[in-house]
Amino acid sequence: MLVRWMGDDPAMTKEDRLGIFIRKLLSHSPLSPDDQQSIRDLPFNIRRLEANEHILREGEKATVCPVLLQGYAYRQKTSADGGRQIVALKIPGDALDFQSLYVETADHSLQALTPVELAVFAIKDFEKLVAPRPNLARAVLVDILIEASIGREWLLNIGRRNALARLAHLLCEIFYRVQQIAQQDVSGFDLPLTQEQLADLLGLTPVHINRTIKLLENAGAVRRISRRLTIGDLGILQQMADFSDIYLHRNTVSAV
Amino acid sequence: MLVRWMGDDPAMTKEDRLGIFIRKLLSHSPLSPDDQQSIRDLPFNIRRLEANEHILREGEKATVCPVLLQGYAYRQKTSADGGRQIVALKIPGDALDFQSLYVETADHSLQALTPVELAVFAIKDFEKLVAPRPNLARAVLVDILIEASIGREWLLNIGRRNALARLAHLLCEIFYRVQQIAQQDVSGFDLPLTQEQLADLLGLTPVHINRTIKLLENAGAVRRISRRLTIGDLGILQQMADFSDIYLHRNTVSAV
DNA sequence: CGGTCTCTTGACCTCTGTCAAGTAGAGTGG
Protein backbone atom coordinates (compact mmCIF):
# COMPACT_ATOMS: atom_id res chain seq x y z
CA MET A 1 0.00 0.00 0.00
CA LEU A 2 1.47 3.30 -1.08
CA VAL A 3 0.48 6.25 1.05
CA ARG A 4 1.38 9.76 0.06
CA TRP A 5 1.40 11.36 3.49
CA MET A 6 1.08 15.12 3.16
CA GLY A 7 0.22 16.17 6.71
CA ASP A 8 -2.56 15.77 9.26
CA ASP A 9 -6.21 15.57 8.29
CA PRO A 10 -7.13 18.89 6.62
CA ALA A 11 -10.72 18.59 7.89
CA MET A 12 -9.71 19.51 11.46
CA THR A 13 -10.61 22.87 12.95
CA LYS A 14 -8.28 25.65 12.03
CA GLU A 15 -6.81 25.78 15.54
CA ASP A 16 -6.33 22.01 15.79
CA ARG A 17 -4.34 22.11 12.59
CA LEU A 18 -1.50 23.80 14.50
CA GLY A 19 -1.08 20.52 16.38
CA ILE A 20 1.45 19.26 13.87
CA PHE A 21 3.64 22.34 14.41
CA ILE A 22 3.51 21.97 18.18
CA ARG A 23 4.31 18.27 17.85
CA LYS A 24 7.34 19.15 15.75
CA LEU A 25 8.65 21.58 18.37
CA LEU A 26 7.98 19.08 21.15
CA SER A 27 10.01 16.47 19.28
CA HIS A 28 13.15 18.39 20.14
CA SER A 29 12.23 20.89 22.86
CA PRO A 30 10.14 20.78 26.04
CA LEU A 31 7.16 23.15 26.14
CA SER A 32 4.75 23.63 29.03
CA PRO A 33 1.00 23.23 28.38
CA ASP A 34 0.80 27.00 28.71
CA ASP A 35 3.47 27.50 26.04
CA GLN A 36 1.57 25.17 23.76
CA GLN A 37 -1.72 26.95 24.34
CA SER A 38 -0.09 30.30 23.63
CA ILE A 39 0.75 29.07 20.15
CA ARG A 40 -2.82 27.94 19.58
CA ASP A 41 -4.08 31.33 20.73
CA LEU A 42 -2.04 33.19 18.15
CA PRO A 43 -3.97 34.60 15.17
CA PHE A 44 -3.06 33.12 11.80
CA ASN A 45 -4.37 32.56 8.30
CA ILE A 46 -4.41 29.45 6.18
CA ARG A 47 -2.83 29.98 2.78
CA ARG A 48 -2.80 27.54 -0.15
CA LEU A 49 -0.16 27.52 -2.88
CA GLU A 50 0.31 25.42 -5.99
CA ALA A 51 3.44 23.37 -6.63
CA ASN A 52 6.47 25.50 -7.55
CA GLU A 53 4.96 28.75 -6.30
CA HIS A 54 7.32 31.01 -4.38
CA ILE A 55 6.79 31.45 -0.65
CA LEU A 56 9.70 33.90 -0.42
CA ARG A 57 12.15 35.11 -3.05
CA GLU A 58 15.89 35.61 -2.63
CA GLY A 59 16.59 39.25 -1.79
CA GLU A 60 13.10 39.91 -0.43
CA LYS A 61 12.22 40.84 3.10
CA ALA A 62 9.70 38.57 4.79
CA THR A 63 6.66 40.01 6.54
CA VAL A 64 5.12 36.78 7.73
CA CYS A 65 6.16 33.61 9.50
CA PRO A 66 4.85 30.56 7.62
CA VAL A 67 4.49 27.02 8.96
CA LEU A 68 3.89 24.06 6.68
CA LEU A 69 0.66 22.19 7.47
CA GLN A 70 0.20 20.17 4.29
CA GLY A 71 2.61 19.27 1.52
CA TYR A 72 6.33 19.74 1.01
CA ALA A 73 8.52 22.77 0.37
CA TYR A 74 12.18 23.53 -0.23
CA ARG A 75 14.86 26.20 -0.12
CA GLN A 76 16.83 26.67 -3.30
CA LYS A 77 19.76 28.61 -4.64
CA THR A 78 20.88 28.98 -8.22
CA SER A 79 24.30 29.53 -9.75
CA ALA A 80 25.10 31.95 -12.56
CA ASP A 81 25.05 29.22 -15.21
CA GLY A 82 21.53 28.19 -14.23
CA GLY A 83 22.40 25.29 -11.97
CA ARG A 84 19.86 24.78 -9.25
CA GLN A 85 20.59 23.36 -5.81
CA ILE A 86 17.92 22.55 -3.27
CA VAL A 87 19.54 23.38 0.08
CA ALA A 88 16.77 22.29 2.43
CA LEU A 89 13.66 20.16 2.30
CA LYS A 90 10.73 20.96 4.58
CA ILE A 91 7.99 18.54 5.54
CA PRO A 92 4.60 19.07 7.21
CA GLY A 93 4.97 20.54 10.69
CA ASP A 94 8.16 22.42 9.83
CA ALA A 95 8.43 26.16 10.30
CA LEU A 96 9.61 27.54 6.99
CA ASP A 97 11.33 30.75 7.85
CA PHE A 98 12.39 31.39 11.42
CA GLN A 99 15.42 33.04 9.87
CA SER A 100 13.44 36.07 8.74
CA LEU A 101 12.51 36.85 12.32
CA TYR A 102 16.13 37.86 12.85
CA VAL A 103 17.76 38.61 9.51
CA GLU A 104 16.45 41.16 7.07
CA THR A 105 17.09 39.80 3.62
CA ALA A 106 16.48 36.29 2.34
CA ASP A 107 19.65 34.70 0.94
CA HIS A 108 17.74 31.98 -0.89
CA SER A 109 14.26 31.37 -2.18
CA LEU A 110 11.58 29.26 -0.57
CA GLN A 111 9.16 27.38 -2.79
CA ALA A 112 6.36 24.85 -2.65
CA LEU A 113 7.40 21.41 -3.87
CA THR A 114 3.86 20.04 -3.96
CA PRO A 115 0.61 21.92 -3.47
CA VAL A 116 0.87 23.19 0.11
CA GLU A 117 -1.17 24.65 2.91
CA LEU A 118 0.53 27.08 5.24
CA ALA A 119 -0.37 28.51 8.61
CA VAL A 120 0.76 32.10 8.30
CA PHE A 121 1.54 34.17 11.39
CA ALA A 122 2.39 37.86 11.42
CA ILE A 123 6.04 38.31 12.34
CA LYS A 124 5.12 40.83 15.03
CA ASP A 125 2.63 38.45 16.62
CA PHE A 126 5.18 35.69 16.63
CA GLU A 127 7.85 37.92 18.15
CA LYS A 128 5.45 39.01 20.89
CA LEU A 129 4.63 35.38 21.54
CA VAL A 130 8.24 34.29 21.91
CA ALA A 131 9.72 37.29 23.76
CA PRO A 132 8.40 36.50 27.25
CA ARG A 133 8.64 32.70 26.87
CA PRO A 134 12.18 31.34 27.18
CA ASN A 135 11.08 27.79 26.39
CA LEU A 136 9.58 28.91 23.11
CA ALA A 137 12.59 31.04 22.28
CA ARG A 138 14.78 28.05 22.89
CA ALA A 139 12.55 25.80 20.78
CA VAL A 140 12.90 28.21 17.87
CA LEU A 141 16.65 28.24 18.30
CA VAL A 142 16.94 24.47 18.53
CA ASP A 143 14.79 24.18 15.41
CA ILE A 144 17.22 26.46 13.58
CA LEU A 145 20.20 24.48 14.89
CA ILE A 146 18.75 21.16 13.77
CA GLU A 147 18.20 22.49 10.28
CA ALA A 148 21.83 23.62 10.29
CA SER A 149 22.89 20.14 11.40
CA ILE A 150 20.95 18.60 8.53
CA GLY A 151 22.69 21.03 6.19
CA ARG A 152 26.07 19.83 7.42
CA GLU A 153 25.11 16.22 6.82
CA TRP A 154 24.05 17.19 3.30
CA LEU A 155 27.46 18.76 2.75
CA LEU A 156 29.08 15.47 3.69
CA ASN A 157 26.58 13.61 1.55
CA ILE A 158 27.11 15.71 -1.57
CA GLY A 159 30.81 16.28 -1.04
CA ARG A 160 31.96 12.79 -0.19
CA ARG A 161 29.41 10.10 -1.06
CA ASN A 162 28.82 8.60 -4.49
CA ALA A 163 25.46 8.80 -6.23
CA LEU A 164 24.15 5.53 -4.80
CA ALA A 165 24.92 6.31 -1.16
CA ARG A 166 23.82 9.89 -1.65
CA LEU A 167 20.38 8.96 -2.87
CA ALA A 168 19.97 6.22 -0.29
CA HIS A 169 20.93 8.68 2.44
CA LEU A 170 18.38 11.26 1.36
CA LEU A 171 15.64 8.63 1.24
CA CYS A 172 16.53 7.46 4.74
CA GLU A 173 16.43 11.00 6.05
CA ILE A 174 13.05 11.74 4.55
CA PHE A 175 11.68 8.49 5.85
CA TYR A 176 12.91 9.17 9.39
CA ARG A 177 11.65 12.72 9.42
CA VAL A 178 8.23 11.85 8.05
CA GLN A 179 7.89 8.83 10.32
CA GLN A 180 8.65 11.00 13.32
CA ILE A 181 5.93 13.56 12.64
CA ALA A 182 3.27 11.46 10.89
CA GLN A 183 1.81 9.60 13.90
CA GLN A 184 1.13 6.62 11.64
CA ASP A 185 3.13 3.90 9.95
CA VAL A 186 4.60 5.28 6.76
CA SER A 187 6.63 2.21 5.80
CA GLY A 188 4.71 2.23 2.53
CA PHE A 189 5.46 5.92 2.18
CA ASP A 190 5.29 7.29 -1.33
CA LEU A 191 7.71 10.10 -2.06
CA PRO A 192 6.31 13.19 -3.75
CA LEU A 193 9.59 13.92 -5.56
CA THR A 194 10.27 13.85 -9.28
CA GLN A 195 13.62 12.60 -10.50
CA GLU A 196 14.55 16.14 -11.47
CA GLN A 197 13.88 17.32 -7.92
CA LEU A 198 15.93 14.45 -6.51
CA ALA A 199 18.75 15.53 -8.83
CA ASP A 200 18.58 19.11 -7.58
CA LEU A 201 18.57 17.88 -4.00
CA LEU A 202 21.68 15.78 -4.52
CA GLY A 203 23.83 17.75 -6.94
CA LEU A 204 23.30 15.16 -9.69
CA THR A 205 21.45 15.05 -13.03
CA PRO A 206 18.00 13.56 -13.62
CA VAL A 207 19.43 10.93 -15.97
CA HIS A 208 21.85 9.72 -13.36
CA ILE A 209 19.14 9.70 -10.69
CA ASN A 210 17.17 7.42 -12.97
CA ARG A 211 20.05 4.98 -13.29
CA THR A 212 20.76 5.12 -9.56
CA ILE A 213 17.15 4.40 -8.62
CA LYS A 214 17.39 1.30 -10.76
CA LEU A 215 20.41 0.15 -8.79
CA LEU A 216 18.60 0.71 -5.50
CA GLU A 217 15.63 -1.19 -6.87
CA ASN A 218 17.75 -4.14 -7.99
CA ALA A 219 19.29 -4.27 -4.53
CA GLY A 220 15.79 -4.47 -3.03
CA ALA A 221 16.26 -1.21 -1.15
CA VAL A 222 13.38 0.63 -2.82
CA ARG A 223 10.28 -0.38 -4.76
CA ARG A 224 8.43 1.32 -7.54
CA ILE A 225 4.83 1.01 -8.60
CA SER A 226 4.19 2.97 -11.75
CA ARG A 227 6.07 6.17 -11.05
CA ARG A 228 5.87 6.05 -7.31
CA LEU A 229 8.97 5.42 -5.27
CA THR A 230 8.82 3.88 -1.83
CA ILE A 231 11.11 2.21 0.65
CA GLY A 232 11.51 -1.52 0.16
CA ASP A 233 13.99 -2.50 2.85
CA LEU A 234 15.07 0.20 5.27
CA GLY A 235 17.92 -1.93 6.60
CA ILE A 236 19.49 -2.35 3.19
CA LEU A 237 18.91 1.29 2.38
CA GLN A 238 20.51 2.45 5.61
CA GLN A 239 23.52 0.26 5.02
CA MET A 240 24.01 1.55 1.50
CA ALA A 241 23.57 5.08 2.78
CA ASP A 242 26.04 5.01 5.67
CA PHE A 243 23.09 6.48 7.55
CA SER A 244 22.91 7.30 11.24
CA ASP A 245 20.15 9.51 12.62
CA ILE A 246 22.25 11.29 15.23
CA TYR A 247 22.36 14.48 13.18
CA LEU A 248 18.56 14.77 13.33
CA HIS A 249 18.87 15.41 17.09
CA ARG A 250 15.69 13.65 18.00
CA ASN A 251 14.79 14.09 21.66
CA THR A 252 18.28 14.99 22.68
CA VAL A 253 17.32 17.99 24.76
CA SER A 254 16.84 17.66 28.50
CA ALA A 255 13.33 18.07 29.92
CA VAL A 256 12.15 21.40 31.26
CA MET B 1 54.19 41.13 0.63
CA LEU B 2 52.58 38.01 1.94
CA VAL B 3 50.98 38.36 5.34
CA ARG B 4 49.61 35.41 7.21
CA TRP B 5 47.00 37.14 9.30
CA MET B 6 46.07 34.99 12.27
CA GLY B 7 44.22 37.43 14.51
CA ASP B 8 44.87 40.58 16.51
CA ASP B 9 48.17 41.25 18.26
CA PRO B 10 48.62 38.50 20.88
CA ALA B 11 50.57 40.89 23.10
CA MET B 12 47.43 42.78 24.15
CA THR B 13 46.00 42.43 27.64
CA LYS B 14 43.85 39.41 28.14
CA GLU B 15 40.66 41.50 28.28
CA ASP B 16 41.51 43.55 25.19
CA ARG B 17 41.92 40.35 23.25
CA LEU B 18 38.14 39.89 23.37
CA GLY B 19 37.89 42.93 21.10
CA ILE B 20 37.98 40.78 17.98
CA PHE B 21 35.00 38.77 19.19
CA ILE B 22 32.99 41.89 19.97
CA ARG B 23 33.92 43.34 16.58
CA LYS B 24 32.66 40.20 14.90
CA LEU B 25 29.31 40.41 16.69
CA LEU B 26 29.03 44.14 15.89
CA SER B 27 29.60 43.39 12.22
CA HIS B 28 26.13 41.90 12.07
CA SER B 29 24.29 42.94 15.22
CA PRO B 30 23.98 46.17 17.21
CA LEU B 31 25.23 46.04 20.78
CA SER B 32 25.10 48.82 23.35
CA PRO B 33 28.33 49.89 25.10
CA ASP B 34 26.95 48.18 28.17
CA ASP B 35 26.40 44.93 26.26
CA GLN B 36 29.97 45.13 25.03
CA GLN B 37 31.36 45.78 28.47
CA SER B 38 29.39 42.86 29.87
CA ILE B 39 31.29 40.55 27.52
CA ARG B 40 34.61 42.00 28.63
CA ASP B 41 33.65 41.50 32.26
CA LEU B 42 33.01 37.80 31.79
CA PRO B 43 35.65 35.46 33.24
CA PHE B 44 37.53 33.36 30.68
CA ASN B 45 40.74 31.44 30.11
CA ILE B 46 43.13 31.51 27.21
CA ARG B 47 43.80 28.08 25.79
CA ARG B 48 46.37 27.13 23.15
CA LEU B 49 46.08 24.13 20.86
CA GLU B 50 48.32 22.71 18.15
CA ALA B 51 47.16 22.22 14.57
CA ASN B 52 44.75 19.28 14.17
CA GLU B 53 43.96 19.03 17.86
CA HIS B 54 40.32 18.44 18.68
CA ILE B 55 38.34 21.22 20.31
CA LEU B 56 35.22 19.06 20.51
CA ARG B 57 34.59 15.52 19.29
CA GLU B 58 31.47 14.23 17.58
CA GLY B 59 29.16 12.66 20.16
CA GLU B 60 30.63 14.59 23.06
CA LYS B 61 28.86 17.09 25.24
CA ALA B 62 30.50 20.51 25.45
CA THR B 63 31.14 22.14 28.80
CA VAL B 64 32.69 25.36 27.56
CA CYS B 65 32.02 28.05 25.01
CA PRO B 66 35.18 28.71 22.95
CA VAL B 67 35.91 31.77 20.82
CA LEU B 68 38.77 31.84 18.31
CA LEU B 69 41.30 34.60 19.02
CA GLN B 70 44.24 33.45 16.91
CA GLY B 71 44.43 30.96 14.07
CA TYR B 72 41.89 28.96 12.10
CA ALA B 73 39.58 26.07 12.93
CA TYR B 74 37.03 23.90 11.20
CA ARG B 75 34.08 21.59 11.67
CA GLN B 76 34.37 18.21 10.03
CA LYS B 77 32.34 15.09 9.42
CA THR B 78 33.52 11.76 8.08
CA SER B 79 31.78 9.07 6.07
CA ALA B 80 32.01 5.34 6.67
CA ASP B 81 34.58 4.82 3.92
CA GLY B 82 36.92 7.37 5.48
CA GLY B 83 35.96 10.36 3.35
CA ARG B 84 36.37 13.62 5.21
CA GLN B 85 34.33 16.74 4.61
CA ILE B 86 35.03 20.06 6.24
CA VAL B 87 31.58 21.59 6.80
CA ALA B 88 32.58 24.96 8.22
CA LEU B 89 35.68 27.13 8.42
CA LYS B 90 36.16 29.46 11.38
CA ILE B 91 38.44 32.48 11.40
CA PRO B 92 39.72 34.69 14.25
CA GLY B 93 36.86 36.42 16.06
CA ASP B 94 34.39 33.61 15.37
CA ALA B 95 32.59 31.86 18.18
CA LEU B 96 33.20 28.18 17.68
CA ASP B 97 30.30 26.49 19.33
CA PHE B 98 27.20 28.49 20.12
CA GLN B 99 25.33 25.33 19.17
CA SER B 100 26.34 23.54 22.35
CA LEU B 101 24.63 26.20 24.43
CA TYR B 102 21.33 24.77 23.21
CA VAL B 103 21.86 21.22 21.92
CA GLU B 104 23.34 18.45 24.01
CA THR B 105 25.41 16.33 21.69
CA ALA B 106 27.86 17.45 19.04
CA ASP B 107 26.95 16.10 15.60
CA HIS B 108 30.38 16.86 14.16
CA SER B 109 33.89 17.44 15.42
CA LEU B 110 35.61 20.75 15.82
CA GLN B 111 39.35 20.94 15.24
CA ALA B 112 42.20 23.41 15.02
CA LEU B 113 43.40 23.96 11.45
CA THR B 114 46.50 25.89 12.50
CA PRO B 115 47.89 26.41 15.97
CA VAL B 116 45.12 28.37 17.73
CA GLU B 117 44.43 30.46 20.78
CA LEU B 118 40.96 30.31 22.22
CA ALA B 119 39.10 32.43 24.72
CA VAL B 120 37.18 29.86 26.72
CA PHE B 121 34.06 30.83 28.66
CA ALA B 122 32.12 28.56 30.97
CA ILE B 123 28.77 27.72 29.39
CA LYS B 124 26.96 28.74 32.57
CA ASP B 125 28.66 32.13 32.64
CA PHE B 126 27.81 32.71 29.03
CA GLU B 127 24.18 31.73 29.55
CA LYS B 128 23.92 34.08 32.52
CA LEU B 129 25.41 36.84 30.41
CA VAL B 130 22.96 36.42 27.55
CA ALA B 131 19.74 35.69 29.43
CA PRO B 132 18.91 39.26 30.54
CA ARG B 133 20.29 40.94 27.39
CA PRO B 134 18.05 40.64 24.34
CA ASN B 135 20.60 42.34 22.07
CA LEU B 136 23.21 39.77 22.96
CA ALA B 137 20.76 36.91 22.59
CA ARG B 138 19.88 38.21 19.15
CA ALA B 139 23.55 38.58 18.21
CA VAL B 140 24.15 34.94 19.08
CA LEU B 141 21.16 33.93 17.00
CA VAL B 142 22.18 36.02 14.02
CA ASP B 143 25.68 34.57 14.25
CA ILE B 144 24.19 31.07 14.08
CA LEU B 145 21.97 32.07 11.14
CA ILE B 146 24.86 33.53 9.18
CA GLU B 147 26.83 30.35 9.61
CA ALA B 148 23.80 28.45 8.31
CA SER B 149 23.63 30.80 5.32
CA ILE B 150 27.28 30.13 4.56
CA GLY B 151 26.53 26.41 4.76
CA ARG B 152 23.78 26.79 2.16
CA GLU B 153 26.13 28.63 -0.17
CA TRP B 154 28.63 25.80 0.28
CA LEU B 155 25.93 23.31 -0.70
CA LEU B 156 25.37 25.24 -3.92
CA ASN B 157 29.10 25.49 -4.41
CA ILE B 158 29.83 21.80 -3.96
CA GLY B 159 26.64 20.57 -5.57
CA ARG B 160 26.54 22.72 -8.69
CA ARG B 161 29.86 24.42 -9.47
CA ASN B 162 32.86 22.85 -11.17
CA ALA B 163 36.23 22.60 -9.47
CA LEU B 164 37.51 25.93 -10.80
CA ALA B 165 34.53 28.01 -9.70
CA ARG B 166 34.32 26.06 -6.47
CA LEU B 167 37.87 26.86 -5.45
CA ALA B 168 37.61 30.47 -6.61
CA HIS B 169 34.44 30.86 -4.58
CA LEU B 170 35.99 29.56 -1.40
CA LEU B 171 38.99 31.85 -1.80
CA CYS B 172 36.70 34.86 -2.30
CA GLU B 173 34.72 33.97 0.80
CA ILE B 174 37.80 33.61 2.97
CA PHE B 175 39.18 36.87 1.65
CA TYR B 176 35.96 38.77 2.39
CA ARG B 177 35.59 37.32 5.83
CA VAL B 178 39.19 37.95 6.82
CA GLN B 179 39.18 41.43 5.32
CA GLN B 180 36.08 42.28 7.31
CA ILE B 181 37.51 41.34 10.70
CA ALA B 182 41.23 42.08 10.20
CA GLN B 183 41.19 45.90 10.44
CA GLN B 184 44.08 46.02 7.99
CA ASP B 185 44.63 45.48 4.30
CA VAL B 186 44.91 41.77 3.64
CA SER B 187 45.13 41.97 -0.14
CA GLY B 188 48.46 40.16 0.16
CA PHE B 189 46.79 37.63 2.42
CA ASP B 190 48.49 34.28 2.66
CA LEU B 191 46.15 31.34 3.14
CA PRO B 192 47.06 28.88 5.89
CA LEU B 193 45.50 25.94 4.03
CA THR B 194 47.23 22.89 2.59
CA GLN B 195 45.96 21.48 -0.68
CA GLU B 196 44.61 18.49 1.19
CA GLN B 197 42.56 20.79 3.43
CA LEU B 198 41.28 22.68 0.40
CA ALA B 199 40.23 19.34 -1.07
CA ASP B 200 38.33 18.41 2.10
CA LEU B 201 36.65 21.81 2.12
CA LEU B 202 35.47 21.45 -1.46
CA GLY B 203 34.65 17.77 -1.90
CA LEU B 204 37.60 17.27 -4.27
CA THR B 205 40.94 15.44 -4.15
CA PRO B 206 44.31 17.04 -3.39
CA VAL B 207 45.61 16.19 -6.87
CA HIS B 208 42.73 17.95 -8.52
CA ILE B 209 43.12 20.95 -6.22
CA ASN B 210 46.72 21.17 -7.37
CA ARG B 211 45.70 21.21 -11.03
CA THR B 212 42.93 23.72 -10.35
CA ILE B 213 45.23 26.10 -8.51
CA LYS B 214 47.45 26.07 -11.58
CA LEU B 215 44.49 27.12 -13.73
CA LEU B 216 43.67 29.97 -11.35
CA GLU B 217 47.30 31.00 -11.39
CA ASN B 218 47.49 30.99 -15.19
CA ALA B 219 44.37 33.17 -15.30
CA GLY B 220 46.08 35.65 -12.98
CA ALA B 221 43.48 35.15 -10.28
CA VAL B 222 45.89 33.90 -7.62
CA ARG B 223 49.64 34.05 -7.04
CA ARG B 224 52.00 31.66 -5.37
CA ILE B 225 55.35 32.25 -3.75
CA SER B 226 56.93 28.98 -2.69
CA ARG B 227 53.95 27.15 -1.19
CA ARG B 228 52.00 30.19 -0.19
CA LEU B 229 48.79 31.00 -1.98
CA THR B 230 47.42 34.52 -2.16
CA ILE B 231 44.90 36.50 -4.14
CA GLY B 232 46.23 38.01 -7.36
CA ASP B 233 43.21 39.71 -8.86
CA LEU B 234 40.02 39.71 -6.81
CA GLY B 235 37.94 40.85 -9.77
CA ILE B 236 38.98 37.92 -11.94
CA LEU B 237 38.57 35.55 -9.02
CA GLN B 238 35.08 36.80 -8.23
CA GLN B 239 34.03 36.47 -11.84
CA MET B 240 35.31 32.92 -12.09
CA ALA B 241 33.61 32.14 -8.80
CA ASP B 242 30.14 33.49 -9.55
CA PHE B 243 30.63 35.19 -6.18
CA SER B 244 28.29 37.62 -4.49
CA ASP B 245 28.68 38.45 -0.82
CA ILE B 246 24.98 38.72 0.00
CA TYR B 247 24.98 35.40 1.80
CA LEU B 248 27.53 36.70 4.30
CA HIS B 249 24.86 39.11 5.61
CA ARG B 250 27.27 41.90 6.41
CA ASN B 251 25.62 44.79 8.21
CA THR B 252 22.17 43.82 7.09
CA VAL B 253 20.55 44.15 10.49
CA SER B 254 18.89 47.39 11.49
CA ALA B 255 20.50 49.51 14.22
CA VAL B 256 19.30 49.22 17.77
C1' DC C 1 71.72 17.01 6.57
C1' DG C 2 68.48 13.32 6.88
C1' DG C 3 63.57 12.69 7.53
C1' DT C 4 58.99 13.89 6.69
C1' DC C 5 55.32 16.19 4.82
C1' DT C 6 53.45 18.54 1.00
C1' DC C 7 53.40 19.54 -3.63
C1' DT C 8 53.79 18.30 -8.59
C1' DT C 9 53.19 15.68 -12.66
C1' DG C 10 51.90 12.02 -15.95
C1' DA C 11 49.22 8.04 -17.28
C1' DC C 12 45.19 5.96 -16.92
C1' DC C 13 40.47 5.07 -15.25
C1' DT C 14 35.61 5.70 -13.95
C1' DC C 15 31.77 8.01 -12.40
C1' DT C 16 28.66 11.17 -13.78
C1' DG C 17 27.16 14.40 -17.43
C1' DT C 18 25.39 15.29 -22.12
C1' DC C 19 22.63 14.54 -25.97
C1' DA C 20 18.99 12.67 -28.24
C1' DA C 21 15.31 9.69 -29.20
C1' DG C 22 11.69 6.96 -27.63
C1' DT C 23 8.12 5.37 -24.02
C1' DA C 24 4.72 5.60 -20.61
C1' DG C 25 1.53 7.69 -17.36
C1' DA C 26 -1.65 11.31 -15.92
C1' DG C 27 -4.82 14.56 -17.18
C1' DT C 28 -8.20 16.70 -20.49
C1' DG C 29 -11.69 17.04 -23.70
C1' DG C 30 -14.74 14.96 -26.86
Add this chain to the structure above:
DNA sequence: CCACTCTACTTGACAGAGGTCAAGAGACCG
Protein backbone atom coordinates in the same frame (compact mmCIF):
# COMPACT_ATOMS: atom_id res chain seq x y z
C1' DC D 1 -14.00 5.14 -23.43
C1' DC D 2 -10.79 6.88 -26.68
C1' DA D 3 -7.70 10.29 -28.73
C1' DC D 4 -4.63 13.86 -27.62
C1' DT D 5 -1.22 16.29 -25.07
C1' DC D 6 1.99 17.19 -21.71
C1' DT D 7 5.20 15.94 -18.63
C1' DA D 8 8.10 12.72 -16.59
C1' DC D 9 10.62 8.72 -17.16
C1' DT D 10 13.83 5.55 -19.72
C1' DT D 11 17.64 4.12 -22.45
C1' DG D 12 21.87 4.01 -25.23
C1' DA D 13 26.04 6.05 -27.04
C1' DC D 14 29.42 9.01 -26.14
C1' DA D 15 32.11 12.72 -23.68
C1' DG D 16 34.56 14.74 -20.08
C1' DA D 17 35.46 16.25 -15.37
C1' DG D 18 37.55 14.61 -11.71
C1' DG D 19 39.62 10.42 -9.29
C1' DT D 20 43.45 7.05 -8.67
C1' DC D 21 48.01 5.52 -8.60
C1' DA D 22 52.70 6.16 -8.46
C1' DA D 23 57.01 8.36 -8.69
C1' DG D 24 59.79 12.28 -8.04
C1' DA D 25 60.81 17.04 -6.38
C1' DG D 26 60.70 20.68 -3.25
C1' DA D 27 60.07 22.67 1.62
C1' DC D 28 60.49 22.66 6.18
C1' DC D 29 62.29 20.89 10.71
C1' DG D 30 64.95 19.00 13.99
